[in-house]
Amino acid sequence: MPHISLPxxxxxxxxLAVYRPETGKYLYELVQLLLxxxxxxxxxxxxxxxxxxxYLNNCQFCYQSHAAAxxxxxxxxxxxxxxxxxxxxxxxxxxxxxxLLRIAGKVQQLGKEVLPEDIDAARKAGANDRDIHDTxxxxxxxxxxxxxxxxxxxxxxxxxxxYITMGERMSTIGYVLPNQPL
Numbered sequence: 001m002p003h004i005s006l007p008x009x010x011x012x013x014x015x016l017a018v019y020r021p022e023t024g025k026y027l028y029e030l031v032q033l034l035l036x037x038x039x040x041x042x043x044x045x046x047x048x049x050x051x052x053x054x055y056l057n058n059c060q061f062c063y064q065s066h067a068a069a070x071x072x073x074x075x076x077x078x079x080x081x082x083x084x085x086x087x088x089x090x091x092x093x094x095x096x097x098x099x100l101l102r103i104a105g106k107v108q109q110l111g112k113e114v115l116p117e118d119i120d121a122a123r124k125a126g127a128n129d130r131d132i133h134d135t136x137x138x139x140x141x142x143x144x145x146x147x148x149x150x151x152x153x154x155x156x157x158x159x160x161x162x163y164i165t166m167g168e169r170m171s172t173i174g175y176v177l178p179n180q181p182l
Contacts, residue, residue: 003153011155011162012061013145014178024177027145032175034141039134044073045097047171048084049104049138055085056108059146061156066142068167096125100135107139 006015017024035046047070054062067085071078083091088101099122106113114136122132157163 001153002155003151006152006154008155010178011157012065012149013154015154016148016152018178021177028175028177030141031145034134034138036174040128040130041100041134042073043171044070045100046134046138047073048081048097049101049135050142051081052084052088052101053104053108053139053142054146056105057143057146057150059150061149061154062142062146064157064160064163065166065170068163069170070167072167072171094125096122096127096131099125100127100131103132104135104139107136108143111136111140 002015004019007018010018013024013027017028035050036043039046041049047066051063051066051070054066057063067081070081074080080091080093084093084101088098088105091098093101099118103114103118103122106115106118119132127135
């Protein structure tokens with residue numbers, strides 16, 4: 001049950017964007033830039049970072065919706081998402097992505113947990129400054145999004161098929177503000 005009066009037909013951050021469109025606009029622009037804008041990281045990998053951080057934060061709405069988007073973007077390699085959520089260290093992903101997820105996980109705990117050796121390991125695995133920057137910014141942003149969504153008790157669907165639809169939309173049209181009045 002939401003802690004404030006939100007549109008009942010929209011779950012998660014979508015309801016918050018409609019509630020405060022003047023702030024929602026900028027949040028949607030930020031996530032569009034981070035997950036769909038120019039980056040050396042693929043859109044699928046960026047969605048996976050958002051999924052992983054949201055999973056660690058136990059934010060059901062964000063974790064489920066971004067996992068669905070990542071699965072769509074990975075296509076026939078969609079199983080990677082579940083492998084990472086089970087254990088990133090044993091997942092069938094590149095050593096570079098493993099080190100970036102390790103950094104993202106540390107950011108989720110506390111930014112100061114990221115140590116020089118984490119950055120060195122990422123560089124040795126092929127990460128450049130932009131890979132590291134984008135990973136940290138995605139992780140930090142999704143910590144904020146997760147706390148925003150859960151802190152206001154937004155509606156979260158228990159029906160996994162709802163997230164499949166969201167994931168398909170997010171993977172094709174990106175992040176577009178809901179067009180629904182209160």
